[in-house]
Amino acid sequence: MFSNLPSPQQDPILSLSLAYRQDQRDKKIDLGIGVYRNSDGVTPVMDSIQKAEQIVLNDQETKAYVGMAGDEEFNAAALNLVLPDSGITERAISVQTPGASGGLRMLAELISFSSPGATIWLSNPSYVNHQPVMEAAGLKVKHYRYFEANSKQVDVNAMLDDLSKAGAKDVVLLHGCCHNPTGADLTHEAWKQVTLLAQKNGFLPFIDIAYQGFGDGLAQDAFGVQHMAANLPELLVTSSCSKNFGLYRERTGSAIVVADQKNHAMNARGKLLQMARSTYTMPPAHGASIVKTVLLDKELKSSWMTELEQMRLRLVSLRQQLCSELATKTNSEDFEFIKQHKGMFSVLGFSAEQMIRLREEFAVYGVNDGRINIAGLMEQDLTYVATAIAAVR
Ligand SMILES: Cc1ncc(COP(=O)(O)O)c(C=O)c1O
Known part of the structure; x- marks a missing residue:
């Protein structure tokens, strides 16, 4: 068989982590894998999460199955976080x-169906x-121009130019x-243009x-979702609780469908549940119970x-x-x-060779596509990392 x-x-990122762990040099810096780290280099369990988890443990009476859609109170709270508008x-x-990740695949399958x-x-x-996820669900993948190598910003005109070729049957x-x-x-402005x-x-x-709250703030980061939902008949969204609740391994996220009318959204829900x-069959319960406990309690939510x-x-x-x-270096x-x-994250605009030099000469581990994880930096390493980047630029 x-x-x-x-x-x-x-997997390029997981093998980078392995290489980092095996590196025997005293001074080594992991800017590879995409997890948040605090100033001690730890991916912390947030205090509010610890408190909520304790409440969940104290209050739970059963571990019987929940249901295919997961926890409905979590679903309402998670929806409210990205789309507070009840209309x-x-x-x-x-x-x-x-x-x-589960949301991406489920929604990709929904499109495919x-x-x-x-x-x-x-x-x-x-x-x-x-x-890989989109192709695994049977979708054809095309790319639109996005990142402009010189300015290191979004090339909105090129993006709009490419997306002008996306038709009524396409997904972006x-x-x-x-x-x-x-x-x-x-x-x-660019969200409005798209x-x-x-x-x-x-x-x-x-x-x-996947990073709501890490950019400009919790409410500000949902601008695009909210603007599109308010101005378009249909929208798909997947949201993650991995980073902003620090619940990575608890596998907690959402698949959201906004439709032109409620019964169409309900039909999409039916298909998602069948899938x-x-x-x-059903998602893991623990992370969702924690998130729900945080979001439904005024004090915990505020902390x-x-x-x-x-x-x-x-x-x-x-x-x-x-x-x-x-700038100094x-x-x-x-x-x-x-x-x-x-x-x-930031992409430095470095080639794979430059990223390998960073790794080999300075034990600074970033991804070969030039991505570094800013959260992997510790204050005491900033001068060292800047020296390394300046040396290979
Ligand atoms: C853009 C993006 N989408 C989805 C995910 C997957 O997140 P989750 O841990 O919720 O599956 C990640 C994780 O790195 C991500 O960066």
């Missing part, structure tokens, strides 16, 4: 998924798992905020929002928001400090773009 299987391909939520549904072989447009570049995947890997986000194009050409936007039934804001401000401050170190403003990028 299995003798004809090809040997597995290495829109009336024609929307949300089901709990195993992380946003509704429109077999449809084309989905991904930004160039995009999150490393987008293309967008990052809600904190674009992975580049860190370059759409401005409000929305106008979707109205004109009829393509369906699909927003992946859940034939794959994992969670404070902690999240502190994480966001740490990222902003690290970006500023790295920029000023780089290079005697230039070449790296100012790092300050304008949002969230955990």
Whole structure:
């Protein structure tokens, strides 16, 4: 049965982590894998999450099955976090998924079922798992221009130019905020322009929002989702609780469908549940119980928001400090773009060779596509990392 299987391909980011762990040098810096780290280099369990988890443990009476859609109170709270407008939520549904990864796959399958072989447009570049997930669900993948190598910002005109070729049967995947890997986000104006194009050409936007609260703030980061939902008949969204609740391994996320009318959204929900039934049947409960406990309790929600804001401000401050170190080391403003990028990642614009040099000569581990995780920086390493970047630029 299995003798004809090809040997597995290495995941570039996971093999980078392995190489980092095996590196024997005293000074080594991991800017590879996409997890938030605090100033001690730890991916913390947030205080509000610990408190909520204790409440969940104290109050739980059973571990009986929940249901294919997961926890409905979580679903309502998670929907409210990205789409607080009750006018829109009336024609929307949300089901709990195993992380946003599960949401991506479920929604891709929904597209595939509704429109077999449809084309989905991904930004160039995009999150490393987008293309495999979309193709695994049977979708055709095309790319639209996004990141402009010189300015290290979004080339909105090129993006709109490419998306003008996306037709009524196409889907366009967008990052809600904190674009992975580049860190370059759409401005409000650009969101409005893409929305106008979707109205004109009829393509369906699909927003992946995995870092809400890490960019400009919890409410601000949902601007794109909210603007599109308010101005378009249909929208797909997947949201993640991995980063902003620090619940990575608890696999907690949502698949959201906004439709032109409630009964169409309910039909989409029915299909999603049928697909859940034939794959994992129902999502894991623990992470969703924690998120629900946080979001439904005024005090816990407020402490969670404070902690999240502190994480966001740490990222902003690290970006500023790295920029000023780089300005000193290079005697230039070449790296100012790092300050304008949002969230955990920035693409430096380095080639794979330069990234390998960073690794081999300085034990600074970033991804070969030039992505570094700003949250992997510790304050005491900023000068060292800036020296390394300046040396290989
Ligand atoms: C853009 C993007 N989407 C989705 C995910 C998957 O998140 P989750 O852990 O919720 O599956 C990630 C994780 O890195 C991501 O960066």
